[in-house]
Amino acid sequence: MSTVAIDKAGPSRKVKYGSMSRDRAWALRWSYFFLVLFAIFFLTPPVYMLITSLKSSAEISAATNPWWVFHPTLSNYVELLSSNQFLRFFWNSSIVSIVVVIITMVISIPAAFALARMKFWGSATLATGVFLTYLIPDSLLFIPLFKMLGVVQDYTGITLLNRWYVLLFIYPTLTVPFCTWIMIGYFASVPKELDEAALIDGASWLQTLTRIFIPVALPGLIAATIFAFTVSWAQFLYPLVFTTSVDQLVLPVGITTTLIKGDVFNWGQIMTGALLGAAPPLIIYAFLMDYYIAGLTAGATKG
Amino acid sequence: MADVVVERGRVARATGARKGKSLRNALGRKSTVAFFLTLPLILLIALLVLYPAFYSVHLATLNKAMTKFVGLGNFTFLFKRETFWMVVQQSCIFAITAVIFKAMIGFVVAHFVHNIPAKGQRKWRGMLLVPWVIPPAMSTLAWLWLFDPSYSAFNYTLSFFGVGPIPWLGETFWARFSVILVNVWYGAPFFMIMYLAALKSVPDQLYEAAAIDGANWWQRIWYVTLPMMRNIIAITTLFSLIVTFANFDIVRILTSGGPLDTTHLFATWAFQVGIQSSDIPLGACVSLFMVPILAVAAIFILRDVTKRGNEA
Numbered sequence: 001m002s003t004v005a006i007d008k009a010g011p012s013r014k015v016k017y018g019s020m021s022r023d024r025a026w027a028l029r030w031s032y033f034f035l036v037l038f039a040i041f042f043l044t045p046p047v048y049m050l051i052t053s054l055k056s057s058a059e060i061s062a063a064t065n066p067w068w069v070f071h072p073t074l075s076n077y078v079e080l081l082s083s084n085q086f087l088r089f090f091w092n093s094s095i096v097s098i099v100v101v102i103i104t105m106v107i108s109i110p111a112a113f114a115l116a117r118m119k120f121w122g123s124a125t126l127a128t129g130v131f132l133t134y135l136i137p138d139s140l141l142f143i144p145l146f147k148m149l150g151v152v153q154d155y156t157g158i159t160l161l162n163r164w165y166v167l168l169f170i171y172p173t174l175t176v177p178f179c180t181w182i183m184i185g186y187f188a189s190v191p192k193e194l195d196e197a198a199l200i201d202g203a204s205w206l207q208t209l210t211r212i213f214i215p216v217a218l219p220g221l222i223a224a225t226i227f228a229f230t231v232s233w234a235q236f237l238y239p240l241v242f243t244t245s246v247d248q249l250v251l252p253v254g255i256t257t258t259l260i261k262g263d264v265f266n267w268g269q270i271m272t273g274a275l276l277g278a279a280p281p282l283i284i285y286a287f288l289m290d291y292y293i294a295g296l297t298a299g300a301t302k303g
Numbered sequence: 304m305a306d307v308v309v310e311r312g313r314v315a316r317a318t319g320a321r322k323g324k325s326l327r328n329a330l331g332r333k334s335t336v337a338f339f340l341t342l343p344l345i346l347l348i349a350l351l352v353l354y355p356a357f358y359s360v361h362l363a364t365l366n367k368a369m370t371k372f373v374g375l376g377n378f379t380f381l382f383k384r385e386t387f388w389m390v391v392q393q394s395c396i397f398a399i400t401a402v403i404f405k406a407m408i409g410f411v412v413a414h415f416v417h418n419i420p421a422k423g424q425r426k427w428r429g430m431l432l433v434p435w436v437i438p439p440a441m442s443t444l445a446w447l448w449l450f451d452p453s454y455s456a457f458n459y460t461l462s463f464f465g466v467g468p469i470p471w472l473g474e475t476f477w478a479r480f481s482v483i484l485v486n487v488w489y490g491a492p493f494f495m496i497m498y499l500a501a502l503k504s505v506p507d508q509l510y511e512a513a514a515i516d517g518a519n520w521w522q523r524i525w526y527v528t529l530p531m532m533r534n535i536i537a538i539t540t541l542f543s544l545i546v547t548f549a550n551f552d553i554v555r556i557l558t559s560g561g562p563l564d565t566t567h568l569f570a571t572w573a574f575q576v577g578i579q580s581s582d583i584p585l586g587a588c589v590s591l592f593m594v595p596i597l598a599v600a601a602i603f604i605l606r607d608v609t610k611r612g613n614e615a
Contacts, residue, residue, distance in 0.1 A: 031418040035427055038412050042434050042492065045445035048456060052448060066456040111344035118337040126341065128605065133352050135542075135601045137549030139570030140594070143577045143587045144355035144362060173351045180344060205336050234438030236552045237570070241578055252440035256556060267448050274441040285436045289429055292436070296493070297500040 046278070052271040053077070060267055076272040086273065088247055089254035092164050093277075096250055097232040100171040104228040108176050109221070112183030113209050117195065127184060134177035142241045145170060149242065164248045170238050175228040182227075182298040186220030187213055223295030226288060230281045251277045362587040369584060377588040386564050386572070391592070394568045396479065398548040401486040405547075406540055408487065409494020416495070417502045428499065435492040443556040446485045447472075450557070475565040478558050482566050485553050490546075494539055501535040502528070538607050541600045548596055569593045 052060065054072045064070060080086045114120070115127045149160045160166045190213055198208045214221065239253045246258060255273040259266060285292050366373045381387045416427050434442060449456050450471035458468045471481050509527050518526065529536075551570040554560065560567035560575060567575070569592055577586015 027418060028420075031415040035412070035415050035419070035431075038408070038415075039427070039430055042431055042488065045442050045449065045488070046433060046437060048449060049445045060454065066454065066459050107343040107347060110340035114337040114340035118333055118340075120334045120337045123337070126345070129348070130344070132601060132605065133348050135545055135597065135604065136352060136356065137545065137570075137593070137597070139549045139551045139573065140359070140590050140597070141352065141355045143573060143583060143590055144359040145351070146578065147362060147583055147587075148355060148358060169351065172347055176344065176347055205333070230436070230438075234440065236438070236440040236555075237574075240555075241574070252438055256440060256444065265448075265451075267451075267454075270444055271448060274444045278437040278441045281436050281438060282433070285432075286429075289425075289432075293428075293432070293496055293500075296435075296496055 046275075049271045049275045049278075052267055053275050055268055057266065057268055076268045077276075080269060080272050080276065085246060085258065086254070089249055089251045090276070092249065092254075093233060093251040094280075096164060096167050096171065097229050099168050100175060100232040101225055101228045103168065103172050104175040104179050105221075105225065107172065108180040108183055108224070109214070110209070112180045112187055113213055115180070116184045116187035117213075118205075127181075130177050130180050130184075133173075134181060138174060138235070138237050141173070142237055145238075146241050161242060162244050162248055164239075164243060164250065166242055167235075167239060167250070170242070171232045171235060174235065175231050178231075179224040179228055182224055182295060183217070183220055185298055186217040190216050219291060219294065220298070222288065222291045223298060226284055226292050227295045229284065233281055359587045359591060362584050363591055365584045367582050367584060373584075377585050381585070381588060386567070387589075389564060390567045390569060390572045390589070393479065393566060394548060397483060397486070397550070397554075397566075397568060398544060401483050401490065401547050402540060402544050404483070404487045405490040405494050405543060406536070408491040409498055409539075412491070412495045413498035413502055416499055428496070431495060432492045434489050435496075439489055439552040440556060442489065443485060443553050446481075446488075447557055450481055472558050473562060475562060478562055478566045482554050482557055485557060486547060486550060489553070490543055494543065497535055497539045498532065501532040505531045534607055538604055541604045541607075545597055545600050545604075548600075549593060 048067075051067065051069055053076050054069045054074070056071065056073050056075060059069075059071055111130075115123055115130075146161075149166060152158075153160045194212050194216065195208045198212050203211065234252065235250075236252045236256075239250045240257075243249055243253065246254075249257065251273075255270065255277060259270045259273055362369070363377055364372055364374055366376070412431060416424055416431070419427065448454075452470070452473060455468070455471060457471065461467075461469065470477055472478050505528060509531070510523060513523050513527050548568075549570055550568060551574065554566055554568050554571045555574065558566045560571050564572075569589060573586045573590040576589055577583050
């Protein structure tokens with residue numbers, strides 16, 4: 001009797017499994033179909049940048065299929081990479097981004113350590129304040145900052161406007177709050193036993209930070225570094241407002257203002273410049289994708 | 304052993320440092336250390352974020368030459384200008400439409416990525432996040448070229464379907480459509496990544512339980528996925544609302560506010576008025592109008608973030 005029941009149950013369940021896996025197979029096929037569609041939507045502009053950058057001006061203005069390169073040439077790359085002006089933009093961007101990353105780390109690591117581990121008067125309020133500062137956009141502050149720089153320049157006689165180094169002071173306002181915020185999250189997740197043990201062994205606060213917190217929270221540190229670098233590299237509004245001379249410009253502003261000459265758009269060069277400008281963040285992303293994504297999601301999932 | 308020592312310190316602190324001088328010194332030292340560690344951060348925020356923010360309010364009450372206090376004169380002047388109301392309207396249309404589409408596309412794409420076998424997810428995720436990685440000023444140039452009036456690659460493609468050349472950036476409707484499209488393209492991957500992280504954190508047992516109870520896929524999304532993701536959806540959406548509302552790069556590069564100022568947002572109009580026409584007080588005044596909506600969004604984000612912190 002019981003064997004019969006099992007036999008009966010067997011085939012009916014099998015059929016059900018079959019239909020479920022068929023459903024799953026179809027769901028999978030649809031998923032891939034839509035993913036391909038979205039990937040086309042998301043990747044069209046960068047791919048089109050690459051296509052255009054390989055074309056000569058003559059081919060761009062000819063009425064051929066814009067989605068294909070018939071006579072690929074590297075002349076745009078050669079021209080840009082041998083132009084002092086473009087290399088100057090690249091140099092300015094690199095030096096600004098790298099120094100800003102260093103300044104950001106020097107400010108935010110100790111602050112995050114203090115806020116995560118040393119409960120002191122007002123520490124909770126300060127942590128909240130740091131997060132709120134992160135929500136203040138650049139487009140709210142560029143006008144008062146512009147005026148402030150002008151006033152300081154008049155008082156002290158130090159040229160601040162139209163100098164690339166002023167960006168070193170301004171960019172940290174964008175990077176420090178977020179980096180501090182995610183570092184607080186990472187530092188808070190370090191087990192208390194570790195730093196208590198270090199304190200008992202007679203380590204100073206500084207030693208606890210450098211010997212325990214920084215090594216243990218290294219993934220967070222890398223994520224914060226990547227964030228600071230990409231934000232400084234991509235920043236467009238502040239350099240557009242604060243710098244105007246050609247030799248003071250950073251890459252995004254340099255490409256948009258100097259390669260567009262009046263109404264003449266040299267699209268081959270513009271796309272090459274844009275692609276070269278997008279290259280450093282893309283390369284970092286390609287190699288450190290997991291850290292990049294960890295930093296991206298940390299803002300909302302930690303804390 | 305360690306526990307005992309620490310416990311003793313805590314008790315002593317709670318009872319008001321009866322232990323004596325050495326403990327008080329240690330406490331004093333600790334807060335001094337903490338103060339010096341946070342000092343650069345406090346200085347940075349106070350000098351380069353808070354001070355400018357208040358300075359902006361002061362600037363907004365001056366006349367164009369910044370010599371005379373005019374009170375709310377700039378504000379009443381703005382209220383009488385038609386362009387200002389157009390900017391308000393366009394900023395709201397832009398931010399709300401873009402955020403809705405970003406959230407929806409992000410949600411759908413996150414589900415598709417979550418659906419496929421775990422092996423391939425990394426590759427797809429990596430590919431789909433590319434728009435977010437490219438600096439927006441650079442990628443907007445590519446869009447500008449795709450929208451080019453005479454060589455538009457989109458119009459070339461559309462011409463095969465018999466759709467006439469579309470004036471992507473030349474007509475009000477299409478220009479507004481284009482700036483929103485570019486913003487959605489840039490921001491949707493961020494939503495996708497956030498939602499994907501949230502989807503991964505929903506325990507499988509919940510779906511199994513729902514499946515046993517006979518829930519179909521729609522009920523699974525509505526009764527399991529959405530409630531579990533509610534917090535992240537709220538934070539991401541509010542955060543994106545702030546960033547989109549304050550957007551500058553895309554509109555500045557694509558249209559510079561044109562045609563006829565119809566695509567201006569607060570940021571781009573403030574730039575045009577304050578920097579290009581060097582009427583700093585009026586520009587400060589325009590950008591200050593972003594504050595109310597930013598403040599509301601910030602309050603809600605803060606509430607969600609602290610709630611999340613308490614749950615964890």
